[in-house]
Amino acid sequence: MKRLPLRTTFAVAAAATALVAAGVPTTAAVPATPAALAGPDISVTNTAAHLDQLQAIATANGGNRATGRPGYLASVNWVKSKLDAAGYTTTVQQFSTSSGTSYNLVAEWPAGDANHVVMTGGHLDSVSAGPGINDNGTGSAGILETALAWAASGQVPRNRVKFAFWGAEEQGLLGSKNYMANLPTAEKDKIELYLNFDMIGSPNPGYFVYDDNAAGNGARDDLTSYFDSVGVPWEYIDVQGRSDHAAFRTYGIPTAGTYTGAEEYKTAAQAQKWGGTANAPFDPCYHASCDTRANVNTTALDRNIDAIGHMVWSYAQKTYGTTLPPTGENLVKNPSFESGAVSWTGTSGAITTNTGRPARTGTWKAWLGGNGRTTTENITQSVAIPASATTAALSFWVRIDTAESGSTVYDTTKVQVVSGTTTSTLGTYSNANATGNYVQKTLDVSSYKGKTVSVKFLTNEDASLQTSFVVDDVSLTTG
Structure with missing residues (x-):
């Protein structure tokens, strides 16, 4: 003073x-x-x-x-x-x-x-x-x-x-x-x-x-x-x-x-x-x-x-005539990665325009894995889910390509929600799910209403034979 x-x-x-x-x-x-x-x-x-x-x-x-x-x-x-x-x-x-x-x-x-x-x-x-x-x-x-x-x-x-x-x-x-x-x-x-x-x-x-x-x-x-x-x-x-x-x-x-x-x-x-x-x-x-x-x-x-x-x-939390996000609005920022890594954190270079794998829309996407060696990569964004929501859903498109064969799981991508000190895995996708084309996935995140959480895509690849997990067009919407 x-x-x-x-x-x-x-x-x-x-x-x-x-x-x-x-x-x-x-x-x-x-x-x-x-x-x-x-x-x-x-x-x-x-x-x-x-x-x-x-x-x-x-x-x-x-x-x-x-x-x-x-x-x-x-x-x-x-x-x-x-x-x-x-x-x-x-x-x-x-x-x-x-x-x-x-x-x-x-x-x-x-x-x-x-x-x-x-x-x-x-x-x-x-x-x-x-x-x-x-x-x-x-x-x-x-x-x-x-x-x-x-x-x-x-x-x-x-x-x-x-x-x-x-x-x-x-x-x-x-x-x-x-x-x-x-x-x-x-x-x-x-x-x-x-x-x-x-x-x-x-x-x-x-x-x-x-x-x-x-x-x-x-x-x-x-x-x-x-x-x-x-x-x-x-x-x-x-x-x-x-x-x-x-x-x-x-x-x-x-x-x-x-x-x-x-x-x-x-x-x-x-x-x-x-x-x-x-x-x-x-x-x-x-x-x-x-x-x-x-x-x-x-x-x-x-x-x-x-x-x-x-x-x-x-x-x-005081009401000053506050405007909450309208129902159906995408709460994820830069959801299609077209602004590069803006609003996302995680592994450097994971969000890319590399033409080795196409984006679903635009030219940018998140390409996790595909290294053919032991690696861990992730992308993460903090998202606030309003308490007023009745439903909340996380959706994204993922393309999985792999050099692995058979149904044995070697490489995985986990979709996680981090709330405070607690990390929950909502879905796990692996080389065994490879289709070579984009597939939309939707996960329920309604239990996180009223919280600010981190949405995380976490990829673990083993020592040999690559698996690529390409993520695009991420959304988190409420109803």
């Missing part, structure tokens, strides 16, 4: 000594929690591991992750690699600052109505004085783990879900301001809500909710209701222009967020309500070299990341 130029600051080293001497508890005194509202339990163990990685990046790069320094770019690249692996479409926006080049990283889940966007973000940069683990490694790590949990959940969002990691916030919200300034008006109008999380693991924590309840924005109240439901007392706070939500609020976009405190002092009444130490800063290491991995209250972090999860899960 950036420091306002006119705001009173504190002697952080002395405050830190006082806080340690006072014996700050690792768990604030908060009443026992009743059952939470709908939403996931975001893993604090995984989130803490992300903080360990951000600390390691800072340690390896001069002790900080500040804009213009190598530790910041290393942070961006590491977060991007995690999101790419989870199936997000990531975009890195580069911009210049007085301290050098900085970057915004935005990750978009490839499902949901793109006309209604729910965006969650926080800044990834630190100040130059230290590694910035509470400010704002905690928000970044919590947002990252929520994004990974969303990807693993297999849910199909009603709205388009995006996660942002801003650069140069510490220099005056430069990253988020740059993003919004360069975003076309039509795209700004699609953002229904921006959620911001900046400093959510302060060592002497409070539980603050941004007091930003513009007309039509119930997100602030949903956050306070969530904290009520889990027995965590809260207070409103006006963070003014101190964090990246301000760049969105400027354009009239509803915002909300949580905060556990920075250089402000905790009052006696707040200490009675939340535990911790009165008359000491919420974060005595704010903007200092001691903002390390040890400067994080795990309980506060855990409560706030669950709040992030609750909000993302809730608003991903």
Whole structure:
């Protein structure tokens, strides 16, 4: 969180000594929690591991992750690699600052109505004085783990879900301001809500909710209701222009967020309500070299990341006049491969115009196998199947040519659906099914309604005599 130029600051080293001497508890005194509202339990163990990685990046790069320094770019690249692996479409926006080049990283889940966007973000940069683990490694790590949990959940969002990691916030919200300034008006109008999380693991924590309840924005109240439901007392706070939500609020976009405190002092009444130490800063290491991995209250972090999860899960499904795919529309992108490997992942070169085997339509197809040696090849695409569907069917055309003879199975192609950590094989085709011409196959995928799944064609060929499996014109339609 950036420091306002006119705001009173504190002697952080002395405050830190006082806080340690006072014996700050690792768990604030908060009443026992009743059952939470709908939403996931975001893993604090995984989130803490992300903080360990951000600390390691800072340690390896001069002790900080500040804009213009190598530790910041290393942070961006590491977060991007995690999101790419989870199936997000990531975009890195580069911009210049007085301290050098900085970057915004935005990750978009490839499902949901793109006309209604729910965006969650926080800044990834630190100040130059230290590694910035509470400010704002905690928000970044919590947002990252929520994004990974969303990807693993297999849910199909009603709205388009995006996660942002801003650069140069510490220099005056430069990253988020740059993003919004360069975003076309039509795209700004699609953002229904921006959620911001900046400093959510302060060592002497409070539980603050941004007091930003513009007309039509119930997100602030949903956050306070969530904290009520889990027995965590809260207070409103006006963070003014101190964090990246301000760049969105400027354009009239509803915002909300949580905060556990920075250089402000905790009052006696707040200490009675939340535990911790009165008359000491919420974060005595704010903007200092001691903002390390040890400067994080795990309980506060855990409560706030669950709040992030609750909000993302809730608003991903909120009705904003959302338009769902019409019945009968093909949910597979680039179904006939005529755009090459666009929207598909898997074995390089499997999607081809090689004339050794013809496409069923057009000139492109997926040619799996045909090597005459031990190989494994695949093509995969993520597809969101709406919960509103009554039926769902996966269809494709396959041509099987083989040099094998007889009915013994040597080479196979499996059609699989991957949902979360579970892989199911819906159909298996082999050299014994060779016909030398295209045959259409249709498989029922109705059991995956309401989930985002990966459709996978997986070919295994043995050590001798080729079998070619040529796939074309793939469709997944609902009824």
